[in-house]
Amino acid sequence: MGFPFLVRRGARFYFRVRIPVDLREPFGRLEVWRSLKTADHKKARTLGKLEAAKAEITFEKMRNRELTRDQLRKIAEEYLHSTLEYCEGHREGGFLPRTHDEKEGKLLAYGDLADRYKGALSDLDVQETRARGLKRAGELVDSVLKERGLTLPKDSEEYAILARELLKRALEVCTVEASRIMGDYSNDYDRSRLYRQQEAAEEKQAGLLLSEVIQAYVKDHLTCKKWTPKTEQENTSILAVFLELIGDRDITTITHQDLMSFRDTLVKLPANPKKGRAKEGKPLKEVLEMGLPPMSLTTVRKYLIRIASFFKWAKLHKYVTTNEAEGLTIKEKKKVKASAARDTYDSEDIQRLFRALEYAPNKPERFWIPLISLYSGARLNEICQLHLEDVQDIDGVPCFRIEEEGSKKVKTVAGKRVVPVHPVLIELGFMRYVQMLREKGAKRLWENLKLKRDGYGQDFGKWYQRFNRRYITSHKKKVFHSFRHTVATAMKQSGVLETVAAEVLGHENSNMTYSLYGKGYYPRPLLEALLKLDYGVDIGELREKANTGLNYRPRK
Template identity: 30%
Template sequence: MAPRAFSHLLLKRGIYHFRIAVPPDLRQRLGKGELRRSLRTGYLQEARPRATRLAATTASIFTALRKDRTMQELTNARIRELVDEWIRDALEAEYECLLDGGPWTPEKLENHKYVHCSLGAEAYEHWERKDFRQIRGRVDAFLAYKGLEVDKDSMTYKKLCDALLKAEVNVMREVSDEDWEGPSVGDGTQPAATAPHPTPQQAAEPPQKEEERTLGGAMEKHLQVKMPTWDSKTRIDAPSKVREFVEIVGADTPLSRLDRDAMRRYLDVVQRLPSRRTTKKAYRDKTIPEIMAMDVPVEERLSNVTIRNRFIWVRSMLNWFEAEDYIPKAKNLNKVLDVKLDQQGRTTGKRVAFTEDDLSKLFDPEAYGEDTGKTPSKFWLPILALYTGARLEELAQLHLTDIHTVDDVLVIDINDEDGKRLKTAAAVRRVPVHPFLRKLGFTKYASDLTKQGEERLFPDLPLVENTGKYSAAVSQWFTRYRREQGVDVDADGNSKVFHSFRHTFITRCKHLGLNRQMLKEIVGHEQGETDDVTAGYEGAYPPAMLLEEIIKKIDFHERVEELNHLNFQGIKM
């Protein structure tokens, strides 16, 4: 049986690692006394399921090593045998996780299962596309432990990758099911519940009419079908929105009674809900009816933008219901949501550019050097944002291969390849690197990482899977740092945040009278409705032209002396 994974978690520099001791009888063969692997997250909730899966995998490896030291090849039958054993151990480990984590509140259990569902959906995407990059490490370790030399281009290797990845999908799907309570008899652990044999009287009774589909059941089916096709951000955003809709309308509502009155009820309630109702102390333990009785102050309610985003997911689900013949017409229901919302919710002021005085405070050499230390992301991301106008996540998710030359011009290639995500189609662009960044050592930093075999420009930033972003840690750090430096809201209450670097870049370009069309291309803005039709036929500006006409004219280092005294202290890994 797989060992319990939670005892194998090690927190190192804010990142969880999986570690497991190699059994004494296998240490000489493996050449080490301990196995370690980064879980690439600083959140325990995300680290646990990953550690569980790794514990099951290593247990299977140890078992296989002891049982079969002379295996020379992996036949189809042997692959199936090993995968079956892995599934049994993985399910048993997940069952121990379920027992060890109790007692579970409904919200905690739902979140626990959702994490597994998301992991399963991610694994399914890889399996469906036959993308084995995420599983190869474990397959290679398996083959090494078996003492096998297998050509990585061979069909045997691909079959093993495919089988293990598919098994991972199945395990994650099973344990995320709301009815899963532990391994069944088919997993070789405990008997499955079976229905009693009917009595003669029961057998003689006519079959019962099939129960009508309910809104809650239809919603769960919608998520089950659609989640494997969604990207990571959608898998995070959509489920909570449609579940809220179902909670308001009623999970037990028959779809035949899902009418415009039900939609009006949802519309009324959602406009009176508070923002962050699951985290704010005043609301988090209350039901929606209890919250409605509180008459939430207008300034604490959901903003109109947030409400409209909820409507997107609700409309999408209703359209799916129609496509599946669950309801006759989604359009009639969706029309209820086509209303003009009254201005409500939080009013935090617009985001504004940093002043030169703000930049002097933020880039004070002593304070900035002490706070960024040798952490690459903290040092480089604010400076990159200031000299490119790029969004924080666009920079945080960059790969080293995105820093390359085009026509002898070094550029930052902002794209949506290899799992990266962008806000709009216009966000795909190439931004020339400012000479000042090269003077600070940016190209040397990227080159050093490449020599070390790294893949990402900021490997110190883990992916936060419940948001699908890499930038969370830097965003939190910068909020604290700028406040410590006395940079917060302006006199009119307008916000100054990391995104203000983007405003600062664009504002400076405007003050310098630079070409607006080129600027839009550099910052990834849509060209707008006022552009003539030929804009759709135009190609991108050459990087050399953007460098000369826009980038080289950005002069913050000439106006803010503190920038010239910054010193990157090296890579802390």
């Protein structure tokens, strides 16, 4: 997936969005740029999604002229604090007047500026001279709006409100700076930090903007490494959709009824509402009007579960006092057994698999990985991430060692295990393949597979999906994971002990005596269980393919 809103300049990433045609005139430009203040691409992606959602909200509010008085006041407050912090940082950085005459000149300049702002404010508060006051304040207002990537029509009431709020804060800047230049830090701002205390008190009472809480939520989960890259991408995408649909507002004002209205809109959205050529770059309001097929209820449930988790976290960390998302999720109409979620491959499917597999020396993984899963029940990524060192002889039995170390991951703690290499794989020449790689100095079993967001198996999984539908079966419930079901079913029907089968497949053992006190099985009993995997299919043709592939030598 691309990230068209991200641009790198030097070491830093920037958010860039094209301004809709109908808003370009008031903006006076084609694009909005904003620094994401990070050189980390992963963090920039996350922040960029939220900025994109906030931009859509801003565009919509501009069309409807919906910047509230509180939002305008907050813009003015931010101007006050950032300006005074900048001035103080300038002094701390050594940028000082060279002489007392220069110091006096700065004092006079602040005095003149204060008189100008007072005059503009005075004009602004009289109907007869209001236009003149707006003109005198225009440079200040326009510079602040431009810095934040915003614009307001100059004849709007919002522009006048912001002008008045900014003039008051600008006068405060002049007063505080004049005091500081004289070496007096006993002014109200520096002595008691009155404005910052008031701001903190208002935020505590009123709450933060939804976008600010989302950023805190994402930061907490990334800092504590609670999310995988896949989970991070899913969550930030879902929260960006939520932010755009519900609006960037005080989180404490979001009610359960608001969330139910959001749910009513969500069920009308298509799956991946921001992906695809037709949808990319469009606000969700336009996507809704495209009449595309709506997302499935399963996807809706995923959205609602993630949003409920966000509000649960927000309550835990005191951003809200109640979890308004409780009871928001849609319950499944019917439940199915876990074993029914995927079907097993039958002997005819396996026969078609054997006929379709080809041994291409430059793509050996396409031959071996399906067979390894069929004769071990190992998960796709467990096989795709294997290193040469993970194929070991243990107690005289060739084994796969499935571990979590470095870039290798396992699904659960029980996933760390040893699985014997099935004799069928050895007969086909798998150990010979391993030896050839060792002689070549390779480190991994499948050098073509690269580590991606979902592990080493991401690209292979896509290939197998196409291969499976073309050559093996069109049955929707028969996928790569069906190999695990096939192995589990075969062992169950052959009378293999559940504790043995669980260890082969990497499942938790529910037996307290064995799981708490007993150590893992030695390879020999596990091999005996795997020997019962008899699919009643001849491997003669496979053996010939493997021999041809292993004996292939490229021309020099």
